[in-house]
Amino acid sequence: MSDRKQKVLKAVVSEYINTAEPVGSRTLVRRHKLGVSTATIRNEMADLEEMGFLEQPHVSAGRVPSDRGYRFYVDNLMDQDQLTSSERRLLNQLAEIRAQEADTVLVAASRLLSQVSNYVGLVTSPSLNAGRLASVKLIHLEQRLTLALLFTENGRMESRVLVLPPEIEPADLEGLSTYFTHRLAGRRLEEVTSELLDQIYAELLDDFRQSRELLAEIARSVLSWLRPSGRGKVYLGGTHNILKQPEFQDIDKVRHLLVLLEEEPLLRQLLQREPGIMITIGRENELEAMQDCTVISATYTVQGQPAGTVAVLGPTRMDYSHVISVLQYMASCLEEAFSTQHSGSSS
Numbered sequence: 001m002s003d004r005k006q007k008v009l010k011a012v013v014s015e016y017i018n019t020a021e022p023v024g025s026r027t028l029v030r031r032h033k034l035g036v037s038t039a040t041i042r043n044e045m046a047d048l049e050e051m052g053f054l055e056q057p058h059v060s061a062g063r064v065p066s067d068r069g070y071r072f073y074v075d076n077l078m079d080q081d082q083l084t085s086s087e088r089r090l091l092n093q094l095a096e097i098r099a100q101e102a103d104t105v106l107v108a109a110s111r112l113l114s115q116v117s118n119y120v121g122l123v124t125s126p127s128l129n130a131g132r133l134a135s136v137k138l139i140h141l142e143q144r145l146t147l148a149l150l151f152t153e154n155g156r157m158e159s160r161v162l163v164l165p166p167e168i169e170p171a172d173l174e175g176l177s178t179y180f181t182h183r184l185a186g187r188r189l190e191e192v193t194s195e196l197l198d199q200i201y202a203e204l205l206d207d208f209r210q211s212r213e214l215l216a217e218i219a220r221s222v223l224s225w226l227r228p229s230g231r232g233k234v235y236l237g238g239t240h241n242i243l244k245q246p247e248f249q250d251i252d253k254v255r256h257l258l259v260l261l262e263e264e265p266l267l268r269q270l271l272q273r274e275p276g277i278m279i280t281i282g283r284e285n286e287l288e289a290m291q292d293c294t295v296i297s298a299t300y301t302v303q304g305q306p307a308g309t310v311a312v313l314g315p316t317r318m319d320y321s322h323v324i325s326v327l328q329y330m331a332s333c334l335e336e337a338f339s340t341q342h343s344g345s346s347s
Helices: 003-019 025-031 038-050 067-077 085-096 102-117 170-184 194-207 209-226 239-244 251-261 264-270 320-346
Strands: 120-124 133-142 145-152 157-163 234-237 278-281 293-302 305-315
Touching (some): 003 038, 003 067, 025 038, 067 278, 067 320, 085 102, 085 320, 102 305, 102 320, 120 239, 133 170, 239 251, 293 320, 305 320
Antiparallel strands (some): 120 234, 120 305, 133 145, 145 157, 278 293, 293 305
16 A cells, blocks of 8 residues: 555544544545545545445445555554543552552553543453462352452452352362362462362362252352353443443444443453554454454553553444553553552552
8 A cells, every 4th residue: 555545544544433423535634634635535535435444324425434544544544543631540550549459450451541532441350360260269148158268379359249059168168179279279270170160079078978969059159260261350330431422322232332331241251462562453253143243352461470451442433542541541541450469469
């Protein structure tokens, strides 16, 4: 592609991101210093349309970028964006959260992502693979409720409330806590496979014959939480931002997207992405409901290990450079927040 065509394409993408209106040649002459006539720009835009980088939604309208046009822009033309001081201050709030629970930090992260980007913010919980398991504790709360706590050697903690049979005794929970800790301590979570958990379950039933049925129910609850399919959680912020976008004024289109955002297993699958910045644009997304969307993601680390994903979902007419900067900064804020959690729990 010639330099001039690249400049025209970059100007069209920039203009369309800002206005959400199809872009005409006169607009480019008026607002962008391209140094050529309206007729020349019109010809270049016609060529770019033939090449598949621009589209004309209506015969009388200007042009808009195609998925291919956005991809070329992202890969070759996009400038780096700098966050404003107020945006950095907002995101820095994350490192100030003094919470033992990862949930508190991640809910705040998804909310801040949506607030700064004006799109939908998504965050996956840190993988406990970043540390070895240290202990499992089961604490009776009230009636049938039991709090299950999972600790790693690097100070991370995950918790879940389990509903158990009413005849559970605290001594049963203490015994199981000791049992699970003995069998799992020192293992990385990726080593805790379904096969290992089946083996532990069978051993447990042999060891605790006297109260077999009761303990079996507790064990099922705890072990189902530890299974690979039960790990990981997706936190959403700013789903309402979709409704602000001109592209999503079609009720049927937005309904399908909102239904998809309720499907946590699908979202987990969507966010299982390669380390670093990843961008999927329009029809590059396999799910039909997302083929008018772009998803940009970044990975964050805990104790130097890849741990989770931060992502933004919005229309293909997304402010790509700004969102990438937001995600990179958010990833560093999460790393600092979990580092603070770790040092706080170690002191």
